[in-house]
Amino acid sequence: MMSVPRYWREIPERTRFEGARCTACGNTLFPPRMKCPKCGSEALEKYKLPQKGKLMTYTIVRSPPKGFEKMTPYVLGMVKLDDGTIVTVQITDVQPNQVSIGMQVESVFRKISEDGESGIIEYALKFRPIF
Amino acid sequence: MRRVAVLSTGLTKVDKQWRKSIKELYGDAARLAIKDVKIPQIDALIVGNMCASDLSDQNNIGALIADYIGIAPSTAYRIEAACGSGGAAVLGAYLAVASGMYDFVMTGGVEKLTDGVGGNTTHSLGKAADAEFELFYGSSFVSLNAMLMNHYMHHYHISREDFADFAVLMHKNGSRNPYAQLPFPITRETVINSDMISDPISLYDCAPVGDGAASLILCPLEDAPKYSDSYVEITGIAGATDTINLSSREDLLTLKSTVSAAEKAYKMAKVSPRDIDVAEIHDTFTITGVLSLEDLGFCEKGKFHKTLANGGFEPGGSISINPSGGLKSRGHPVGATGAYQVAEIAMQLTNKADKWQIPDAEIGLAQNIGGSGSSTYVTILRRSR
Numbered sequence: 001m002m003s004v005p006r007y008w009r010e011i012p013e014r015t016r017f018e019g020a021r022c023t024a025c026g027n028t029l030f031p032p033r034m035k036c037p038k039c040g041s042e043a044l045e046k047y048k049l050p051q052k053g054k055l056m057t058y059t060i061v062r063s064p065p066k067g068f069e070k071m072t073p074y075v076l077g078m079v080k081l082d083d084g085t086i087v088t089v090q091i092t093d094v095q096p097n098q099v100s101i102g103m104q105v106e107s108v109f110r111k112i113s114e115d116g117e118s119g120i121i122e123y124a125l126k127f128r129p130i131f
Numbered sequence: 132m133r134r135v136a137v138l139s140t141g142l143t144k145v146d147k148q149w150r151k152s153i154k155e156l157y158g159d160a161a162r163l164a165i166k167d168v169k170i171p172q173i174d175a176l177i178v179g180n181m182c183a184s185d186l187s188d189q190n191n192i193g194a195l196i197a198d199y200i201g202i203a204p205s206t207a208y209r210i211e212a213a214c215g216s217g218g219a220a221v222l223g224a225y226l227a228v229a230s231g232m233y234d235f236v237m238t239g240g241v242e243k244l245t246d247g248v249g250g251n252t253t254h255s256l257g258k259a260a261d262a263e264f265e266l267f268y269g270s271s272f273v274s275l276n277a278m279l280m281n282h283y284m285h286h287y288h289i290s291r292e293d294f295a296d297f298a299v300l301m302h303k304n305g306s307r308n309p310y311a312q313l314p315f316p317i318t319r320e321t322v323i324n325s326d327m328i329s330d331p332i333s334l335y336d337c338a339p340v341g342d343g344a345a346s347l348i349l350c351p352l353e354d355a356p357k358y359s360d361s362y363v364e365i366t367g368i369a370g371a372t373d374t375i376n377l378s379s380r381e382d383l384l385t386l387k388s389t390v391s392a393a394e395k396a397y398k399m400a401k402v403s404p405r406d407i408d409v410a411e412i413h414d415t416f417t418i419t420g421v422l423s424l425e426d427l428g429f430c431e432k433g434k435f436h437k438t439l440a441n442g443g444f445e446p447g448g449s450i451s452i453n454p455s456g457g458l459k460s461r462g463h464p465v466g467a468t469g470a471y472q473v474a475e476i477a478m479q480l481t482n483k484a485d486k487w488q489i490p491d492a493e494i495g496l497a498q499n500i501g502g503s504g505s506s507t508y509v510t511i512l513r514r515s516r
Contacts, residue, residue, distance in 0.1 A: 010263050030379070031264050037374070057285065057383070059277035060330040061269065065257055066250045068269040076274050078282075078378050086378040088265050088275075101285050112268060124268065 145462030179216030215501025217469025218508025240467030305456020312462030367400030469499030
């Protein structure tokens with residue numbers, strides 16, 4: 001079970017795709033950190049990640065973690081966004097066997113999971129192929 | 132800093148140890164480690180463990196075990212670095228002895244994965260990854276590594292069969308090891324035809340779930356001859372980290388924590404990868420084993436299958452990789468695995484490995500990973516004369 005504040009704290013990252021950009025070297029970070037891992041600068045600004053990219057690698061999950069049984073099999077991927085930032089996300093709106101490396105994808109707002117009958121329903125971005 | 136010896140070791144067979152609780156399991160390993168060495172006291176216990184709070188409803192593992200094995204009031208605590216907990220515990224014990232603060236430190240690791248019910252074990256193991264930015268989206272430990280393997284296959288044009296051959300070698304080695312959980316040989320087809328877990332990782336690409344405990348006693352090198360005639364020296368040891376989530380890495384196919392820990396440990400031991408006779412490396416999945424081989428400097432990137440095919444990783448080859456069978460065949464009691472590896476190398480260097488002995492091994496290395504490469508511990512041991 002996820003507490004409400006724990007979900008709520010990450011809303012900017014999960015639903016608005018807010019990362020950080022280093023004003024010293026231009027590196028982008030997701031999730032945000034205290035310092036730029038490339039140049040060590042602490043001068044980071046809030047930065048909205050691009051919503052399109054290319055599928056870099058993926059897997060078809062057949063043995064899911066708790067809470068994801070209903071959607072199995074599903075596709076989990078790493079997407080290289082148009083600015084080069086890489087994110088781990090679910091790939092949706094496509095049959096698993098139709099997914100391929102290099103595919104163009106875009107973000108879409110979706111339900112991720114629900115904590116049983118009385119817990120919260122968690123939403124975030126997934127990515128779908130651009131056809 | 133004082134020079135440090137591994138004075139003695141004790142292992143349990145990795146298995147589904149239904150009848151043993153976490154403290155009893157560690158107790159079995161500790162009894163074996165202490166059996167042949169008449170040391171005056173144990174000043175501290177530093178034990179690796181990952182999942183006890185999730186699967187056995189137990190924290191405070193240090194006190195639990197100190198009480199059970201009868202070393203209270205000596206200090207005792209657990210170190211947690213996911214699957215790297217065992218290696219981290221050995222580093223902690225090394226520092227305690229090297230610093231001069233303690234003379235006799237018991238270390239090692241213990242894990243009771245079979246205390247998990249339903250999906251609890253998978254869930255608990257998954258916590259090695261980033262909870263908010265990986266697990267939240269439905270990742271698990273296996274699916275994250277599956278994305279790495281898929282990327283590797285695509286990038287280097289390597290087939291599943293090539294990866295399968297690594298698992299085959301692990302089972303061949305493990306079939307000689309009495310402590311191994313899966314001590315039987317397999318074929319390429321066993322791997323390729325096993326159930327798909329998370330494409331392209333199938334069941335036989337994965338280390339099994341099991342329980343186990345490993346115990347080691349460390350003491351100052353100069354005092355070691357008083358208590359044993361078969362000890363080894365820790366000549367190099369280091370830990371390193373990388374980003375907790377895979378997607379933040381500049382190069383997905385390099386375990387930077389392994390490169391960095393190995394570099395430091397090699398430098399400290401004044402050796403190079405070519406000097407290592409025997410290594411126990413961290414092959415949670417075949418892909419993890421392959422990346423480890425490359426990043427420890429045992430083969431060129433993208434070319435492991437060539438060395439594998441010509442026997443270079445087998446006894447008699449350029450380096451013996453995982454004579455124990457590795458995580459794949461010996462088993463992977465997560466928080467104890469790093470301690471098993473160091474103990475196994477110590478056994479190889481003191482000719483105690485019986486049927487899985489590598490002849491004339493002088494220098495050995497153990498590499499233990501936490502998470503998908505977010506932590507690595509490398510320990511280099513040398514035969515003492």
